[in-house]
Amino acid sequence: MTAIVGPSGAGKTSLLYVLSGLDRPDSGRVTIGGTDVYALNEERRSRFIRGHIGFVFQQYNLVPYLTVEENVMLPLSLAHRKADYVQVTQLLSRFGLRQRAKTAVSALSGGEQQRVALCRALLMRPAVVFADEPTGALDTANSELVLQVLRELADAGSSVVMVTHDTDAAALADHVIFLRDGQVTHIAGRLTAEQIADGIRRTFVPAGSPPLVAAARSVGPMMVNAQPIQSVQPGRPVQRVAYPQQRKEAHRG
Secondary structure, three states: OEEEEOOOOOOHHHHHHHHOOOOOOOOOEEEEOOEEHHHOOHHHHHHHHHHHEEEEOOOOOOOOOOEHHHHHHHHHHHOOOOOOHHHHHHHHHHOOOHHHOOOEHHHOOHHHHHHHHHHHHHOOOOOEEEEEOOOOOOOHHHHHHHHHHHHHHHHOOOEEEEEOOOHHHHOOOOEEEEEEOOEEEEEEOOOOHHHHHHHHHHOOOOOOOOOOOOOOEEEOOEEEEOOOEEEEOOOOOOEEOOOOOOOEEOOOO
16 A cells, blocks of 8 residues: 655655656656556557556536436446446445445535445455545544555555645555655655655655665555656565665565
């Protein structure tokens, strides 16, 4: 589980969109499970994203005139797969939305819409979940529920990458990527909320580091390389590239 943090305007959402295959980078490659995402044509990339990636958008991107249930099942319709009502019901129940299944999402609160968006992202059992501020519109209880589910996904072998301003949420991650002004300034292991907040304030560049992370580091299943090359290997350990002259095995997360 990886958290991307930094001040507003640092480029967190842009990085998330590039990593997930939604926004083509100016240069470099993004590989997910060994597939070079941007080497695929638009149709094949769309199919790949539907089959392997779940995305929780900051603005939800729900269809307002559809019901909660219909919005959650939309990925199945796009993939021409049979509706799995049992799984949909289980997801809605898990997030306290079962009684709202037949309600149009336009009638829901922001927090409820956020949970619907998360259900939709998880329905296809994606290998990688990208979440942009997944707890931004939630109260404390629902925030804890969402983070618990994301943590369970990571522990079960999925890759979870989230952008967050919540340092308590970021402290649950196995790895933390710090951004500032569109640059990766540091990649760390698990930190406390206080350490993360301090890192955001101070840019958090470790002594002796080459500028702008000039060597590759692995982030659990995700590798960020200053070439730049971003690589995601869902559920598998990856090798840590030398920084500066060492090679180590990365841990799953």
